[in-house]
Amino acid sequence: MKSVSLRHMQHHLSDVMRHVDQGREVLVTRRRRTIARLVPASATATRAKWPDFAARTARIKGSPLSATILAERD
Numbered sequence: 001m002k003s004v005s006l007r008h009m010q011h012h013l014s015d016v017m018r019h020v021d022q023g024r025e026v027l028v029t030r031r032r033r034t035i036a037r038l039v040p041a042s043a044t045a046t047r048a049k050w051p052d053f054a055a056r057t058a059r060i061k062g063s064p065l066s067a068t069i070l071a072e073r074d
Contacts, residue, residue: 003027006035 002019009016009028019026020038028036058064 001025001027003029003034006030 002016002024004012004016004026006028016026016038020040023040025040026038027034028038
């Protein structure tokens with residue numbers, strides 16, 4: 001496991017991320033105290049689904065005013 005200072009990470013981020021991309025963990029330190037641990041993302045990790053805010057708003061408030069105006073014009 002590699003340990004880097006925050007300052008080193010700021011100046012050499014691509015090198016640090018290359019280590020993480022190769023499957024290694026990296027500890028980030030500030031004043032010799034560990035503040036973060038970078039680990040590779042698992043290959044099976046899935047992205048969290050964001051709620052469909054537009055559909056939820058339409059259910060609560062009805063259709064948007066712009067859609068109503070366009071429908072009235074036709």
